[in-house]
Amino acid sequence: MDKLLNKNDQIKLNIANYLFESQYESHDINQVSKKMLISRYMLVESLKSLQYDFDTLFHIKVLKVLNGRIYVNRHTITRAQMYRLSHFYFVTSPYKLLLEYRILNGDTPRYNKIATDYGWSSSLYFKYKRHLSSIIGAKNSYMFIHNAFFISSHYQFTFNFPLSIQTLSQKIWDQLLAYEIVKSYDYTQLFNFLCLIVIELNNNHDIFMQSLNNEKTYLHITGEINDIIDEILNVTSHGKIMSFILQLFHAFDFINENILRLSFPSNNHTNAILLSRTKNFLSSLPILLTPSEESSLIQNINLEIVKHIHNHMQMFNTNSSIDLSYFREVYPTLYHATQKFIVSVISALKTKDQNIGTLVFKIITRIFEVTNTDNIDPVTISINFSGSFLTDNMVLLLLKNHINHANVYFTNKTTLNDILITDAITGSNNNGIIWKKPPTPKDWEVLGELIVTTKKNKYLETNYNV
Numbered sequence: 001m002d003k004l005l006n007k008n009d010q011i012k013l014n015i016a017n018y019l020f021e022s023q024y025e026s027h028d029i030n031q032v033s034k035k036m037l038i039s040r041y042m043l044v045e046s047l048k049s050l051q052y053d054f055d056t057l058f059h060i061k062v063l064k065v066l067n068g069r070i071y072v073n074r075h076t077i078t079r080a081q082m083y084r085l086s087h088f089y090f091v092t093s094p095y096k097l098l099l100e101y102r103i104l105n106g107d108t109p110r111y112n113k114i115a116t117d118y119g120w121s122s123s124l125y126f127k128y129k130r131h132l133s134s135i136i137g138a139k140n141s142y143m144f145i146h147n148a149f150f151i152s153s154h155y156q157f158t159f160n161f162p163l164s165i166q167t168l169s170q171k172i173w174d175q176l177l178a179y180e181i182v183k184s185y186d187y188t189q190l191f192n193f194l195c196l197i198v199i200e201l202n203n204n205h206d207i208f209m210q211s212l213n214n215e216k217t218y219l220h221i222t223g224e225i226n227d228i229i230d231e232i233l234n235v236t237s238h239g240k241i242m243s244f245i246l247q248l249f250h251a252f253d254f255i256n257e258n259i260l261r262l263s264f265p266s267n268n269h270t271n272a273i274l275l276s277r278t279k280n281f282l283s284s285l286p287i288l289l290t291p292s293e294e295s296s297l298i299q300n301i302n303l304e305i306v307k308h309i310h311n312h313m314q315m316f317n318t319n320s321s322i323d324l325s326y327f328r329e330v331y332p333t334l335y336h337a338t339q340k341f342i343v344s345v346i347s348a349l350k351t352k353d354q355n356i357g358t359l360v361f362k363i364i365t366r367i368f369e370v371t372n373t374d375n376i377d378p379v380t381i382s383i384n385f386s387g388s389f390l391t392d393n394m395v396l397l398l399l400k401n402h403i404n405h406a407n408v409y410f411t412n413k414t415t416l417n418d419i420l421i422t423d424a425i426t427g428s429n430n431n432g433i434i435w436k437k438p439p440t441p442k443d444w445e446v447l448g449e450l451i452v453t454t455k456k457n458k459y460l461e462t463n464y465n466v
Contacts, residue, residue, distance in 0.1 A: 003131070003135060004090060004093060004095045004096070004099075004132075004135065004151065005086070005089045005090060005093050005095075006089065006092070006093045006094065008046070008049070009089035009092075009093065010089075011036070011038060011042070011046055012046050012049060012050045012053070012089075013082075013085065013086055013089060014036060015032070015036060015043070015046055015047065015050060016050055016082065016085065017082065018032070018035065018036065019032075019063075019070065019072045019074070020072065020074050020077045020082070022072075022074075024072075025071065025072055025073075025074065026069050026070065026071045026072065027069065027070045027072070028068065028069060028070075029043065029044070029065065029068050029069060029070055030068070032070060044065060047063055047065055047070065050063060051063045051064075053085060053088070054081075054085075057081075057084060057085065057088060058081055058084075060073075060076050061073070062074075062076055062077060086155070087155050087156065087157075090155045090157070091155075091157070094120075094124075094128045095128060095131070095132050096157075097118075098128055098129060098132050099132060099136065099148065099151065100159055100160075102132075102136075102138065102144075102148075103148055103159055103196065103199060104159065104160075104161070104162070104199065105203065106199075106200075106202075106203025106204050107203075107204075108129055108132070108133070108138070111125045111126070135147065136148055136151070141200055141204065141244075142244075142247070142248065144200065145193075145196050145197055145200055145248055146248065146251055148196055149192070149193045149196050149252070152192060152196075153189065158188070158192050159192070159195070159196075161195045161199060162199075165195055165198055165199045165202065166195060168198050168202075168232060168233065169191060169194045169195045169197075169198045170191075171232045172194060172198065172229060172232055172233075172245075173190075173191055173194055175225060175228050175229065175232070176194075176245075179221075179223075179225050180256055180258075180259065181221070181225070181246070181249075181255060181256060181259050182249060182254055182255060182256065183254055183255070183256055190249075190254055193248070193249070193252070193254070194245075197244075197245060197248060198233070201233060201235075201241070205235070209237075218243075218247065218263075218264070218265070218310040219243055219246035219247050219250055219260075219263040219264070219310065220239060220242075220243050220246075220263060220265075221239075221242060221243075221246065221259070221262070221263055222239075225242060226238070226239035226241075226242045229241055229242050229245070246263060250307070250310075250311055251311055253307075257303060260303065260307060261303065264306050264307075264310055270306070270349060271302075273345065273348050273349060274302040274305060274306075274345065275298065275302070277341065277344060277345050277348070278298045278301050278302055278341075279294075279298065281301075281337065281338075281341040282294065282297065282298070284337055285333070285334065285337060285367075285376065286333070286375040286376055287367070287371045287372065287373060287375065287376065288371070288372065288375075289370075289371055293370050293371060296370060297366060297367065297370045297371065300366045300369075300370070301363050301366055301367075304359065304362045304363055304366060305342075305345060305359065305363075308355075308358070308359045308362075309349065309351050322357045322358055322361050324357055324360060324361060327360075327361075327364055329452045329455065329456070330377070330405075330406045330407075330452070330455065331364075331373075331376055331377050331406075331407075331455075332377055332455055332456055332459040333376055333377050333459050333462070333463075334364060334367070334373070334376050334377070335360070335364070336459070336463075338360050338363050338364055338367075339356065339360055341363075342356055342359050342360060342363070343356070373407070374407055375407075376407060377407055377455045377458065377459065378407040378408075378409060379406075379407065379408050379409070379418045379419065379451055379454050379455055379458075380409045380410075380411060380416065380417045380418050380419070381399065381408060381409070381410050381411070381417065381418065381419045381420075381421060381451075382410075382411050382412070382413060382414050382415075382417035382419070382420045382421070383395050383396045383399070383410060383411070383412050383421055383422075384412070384414050384420060384421070384422045385421075385422060385423050385424075385437075386422075386423055386424055389412065392412040393412070395421070395435075396410050396412060398439075399421075402444070403451075406451065408451060418431060418454050418458070419431045419432075419433070419447075419450055419451065419454060420432040420433070421433055421435055421447070422434060422435070423435060423436075423437060431450060431454060433446060433447065433450060
């Protein structure tokens with residue numbers, strides 16, 4: 001989303017993120033300049049401007065340049081303030097102006113209007129216009145609504161829609177709720193999304209209808225709801241409008257699952273493949289399921305796959321959209337098994353494999369919802385400190401309070417452990433670590449890294465010959 005910020009503001013935000021996420025309180029200005037790929041002069045001016053922004057928004061002093069070094073008060077800055085800074089830069093950016101005009105009027109403003117109202121040069125205008133169009137997909141109704149909503153959600157920004165659009169959207173919203181089509185949570189967000197759809201239909205109706213006739217729409221609901229929506233919008237679409245709305249809401253997971261099950265076209269071949277492969281996938285995991293839990297989980301996993309297959313409006317088209325490093329490190333068996341399962345299903349169904357990362361995340365979430373995962377990639381840590389058993393118990397309680405996830409278990413027995421924590425040097429365990437009393441932040445960091453390494457090694461040993 002940084003692409004929607006003014007270039008100078010983007011540079012300032014990059015500098016701020018670098019400085020405040022660093023563990024150091026001061027930095028050599030030449031090294032930062034080299035790291036940020038900007039001149040020393042540009043860096044100094046950006047730092048002055050950045051401090052002015054912090055002063056204006058939060059009334060705090062966080063940066064100082066003295067004798068060739070940048071001094072940073074990192075402890076006064078929170079992630080919430082960094083987000084507010086990003087939001088401030090977006091609201092004041094030229095892209096926000098063009099985007100809002102495009103949403104409310106159906107097209108980007110002409111150069112003459114922008115030049116008259118804001119004094120932009122022609123080169124500046126066409127540069128911003130081309131860049132924004134490349135991001136939001138201005139010529140495609142699906143992608144424009146999709147991207148505009150994602151941008152507004154990212155920056156928590158609601159467009160000032162005309163009253164007529166809000167009225168039409170409210171009527172449609174009431175019908176979607178009455179037929180239990182959409183999830184009822186977060187009304188503001190969903191209503192903002194619906195207003196984007198309605199205003200696009202209103203502003204670009206002819207273009208929209210032409211593109212809709214050419215689009216491959218998947219989701220359909222039979223019944224009077226189609227006619228009701230057409231009547232509200234004063235169109236005759238024979239259910240195409242409703243299908244259009246469903247597809248867009250489906251892209252963001254806003255439709256009730258019972259409705260989705262009725263909306264997807266039935267395919268016996270697909271169902272047979274999913275049922276067989278999902279059963280084999282679950283049986284390969286170290287989890288215990290009752291027959292009812294297994295049936296429910298199979299149904300939910302298969303629904304996620306079908307949703308993925310029929311969601312041809314993927315907002316994120318790369319696996320980097322969702323960070324799966326936590327699951328890859330903490331639950332390697334579950335992560336790799338899920339990924340292998342999805343690849344095999346997509347290959348068998350001969351469908352696109354874009355954005356597998358999102359599907360991996362959703363299926364892992366489904367598994368955590370239904371079953372106990374305590375036996376997936378467990379690690380046992382043994383506590384053996386000199387002194388007495390009271391010392392071991394104290395350290396054991398300390399660990400349990402700090403590490404209460406990731407299937408990490410603790411014992412005061414020195415056998416059958418994966419990791420040994422002690423205050424004495426020992427050669428009996430390659431995974432032994434020595435802790436000072438009390439443990440320092442570095443000690444905690446070393447333990448965390450060792451847990452991840454141990455899980456990875458156990459997974460590789462188990463699957464070496466598979």
